Amino acid sequence: MNSLKNAAGYAALAVLVAGCATTSGTSDKVTYDNTIRQLVETRCYTCHGPQAPSMVEFKKDDVGFKAKSLGPRMDSYENLLVMVNGTDTGAIMRRLDDGTNTKDKKPGNMYEQLGADDAERAANLARFKRWVGSWNLKKNNDISDEERKAVLAPRS
Numbered sequence: 001m002n003s004l005k006n007a008a009g010y011a012a013l014a015v016l017v018a019g020c021a022t023t024s025g026t027s028d029k030v031t032y033d034n035t036i037r038q039l040v041e042t043r044c045y046t047c048h049g050p051q052a053p054s055m056v057e058f059k060k061d062d063v064g065f066k067a068k069s070l071g072p073r074m075d076s077y078e079n080l081l082v083m084v085n086g087t088d089t090g091a092i093m094r095r096l097d098d099g100t101n102t103k104d105k106k107p108g109n110m111y112e113q114l115g116a117d118d119a120e121r122a123a124n125l126a127r128f129k130r131w132v133g134s135w136n137l138k139k140n141n142d143i144s145d146e147e148r149k150a151v152l153a154p155r156s
């Protein structure tokens with residue numbers, strides 16, 4: 001009787017362990033393809049979609065584009081990466097941070113775009129953080145090679 005009960009217990013435990021293995025494994029890795037593309041389309045495209053200028057165009061007339069509520073284009077993985085680990089390294093992190101890591105302890109000016117309320121903003125910030133891997137706010141001139149390598153932001 002007792003051993004039967006144990007066997008059932010072990011079987012249940014095995015199912016539980018197997019379940020944990022899948023949730024902590026590759027299946028919950030945050031990638032551009034499985035999470036970030038959709039998130040950017042929903043929350044950022046009004047001003048950073050295909051109609052927006054490339055980073056090079058934007059830099060030539062940032063005041064003009066800002067007046068039209070347009071920021072640099074994030075319509076592809078490559079264009080988004082420019083602001084994660086490219087010519088504008090750390091821009092995504094500086095603008096989206098909730099104030100925990102900024103110098104003045106104020107949220108970045110795009111933080112509010114992450115969601116309609118605090119809960120949604122926090123959840124979407126967590127997604128961005130997991131995607132980036134190492135949430136580093138440093139600019140190109142300040143970031144070390146080691147720190148740059150820790151910035152992951154995988155496509156898939």
Ligand code: HEC
Nearest residue numbers: 043044046047066069070071083088091092095110113114
């Ligand atoms: C209502 C329009 C609007 C929305 C929505 C918006 N942004 Fe912006 N964003 C701008 C404008 C305009 C600028 C350029 C002015 C500035 O630098 O603040 C900008 C600038 C930025 C920059 C700095 C780019 C650089 O390197 O100079 C980043 C990064 C950024 N936005 C990220 C985001 C992200 C991520 C989202 C979505 C979660 C988002 N923004 C949603 C309007 C918007």
